[in-house]
Amino acid sequence: MAAHLPRWSFDLDQARARVGCCHYADHKITLSRHLVVHLSAAEVDQALLHEIAHALAGHRAGHGPQWRRAAARLGYTGRRTVAVPAARLQARWLARCPHGHEYRRHRRPSTVAYCRPCSQRGEWFALEWTDQG
Numbered sequence: 001m002a003a004h005l006p007r008w009s010f011d012l013d014q015a016r017a018r019v020g021c022c023h024y025a026d027h028k029i030t031l032s033r034h035l036v037v038h039l040s041a042a043e044v045d046q047a048l049l050h051e052i053a054h055a056l057a058g059h060r061a062g063h064g065p066q067w068r069r070a071a072a073r074l075g076y077t078g079r080r081t082v083a084v085p086a087a088r089l090q091a092r093w094l095a096r097c098p099h100g101h102e103y104r105r106h107r108r109p110s111t112v113a114y115c116r117p118c119s120q121r122g123e124w125f126a127l128e129w130t131d132q133g
């Protein structure tokens with residue numbers, strides 16, 4: 001990035017709705033710390049190139065021809081928006097109680113858990129986790 005934008009800085013942010021952001025006034029590019037973990041290294045590179053192209057083309061260019069030219073010169077091959085495939089954001093461990101209450105976790109829980117709404121009615125269903133990943 002320094003090669004293209006020597007006076008710009010890079011940071012991570014807390015966004016959940018979009019992967020990257022170009023802060024024109026601050027001369028800064030940020031990527032979401034929550035979403036980049038779901039991207040491959042090559043995809044992170046592409047997300048950065050997308051934002052670098054914004055920095056080079058300027059705020060007013062939007063995703064118009066100037067931005068597209070800058071993006072193509074940088075080797076950006078993605079689209080006008082950068083997104084994490086929805087399936088990757090889904091937690092892979094799924095449990096369902098006999099009454100149909102569903103639970104999802106990113107990691108397999110190590111302790112026994114009971115379906116909460118059912119246990120409040122006096123039915124204790126130990127949740128059984130299946131790997132959907």
Ligand SMILES: [Zn+2]
Pocket residue numbers: 050054063080081
């Ligand atoms: Zn964009």
Ligand SMILES: [Zn+2]
Pocket residue numbers: 097098099100101115116117118125
């Ligand atoms: Zn239940």
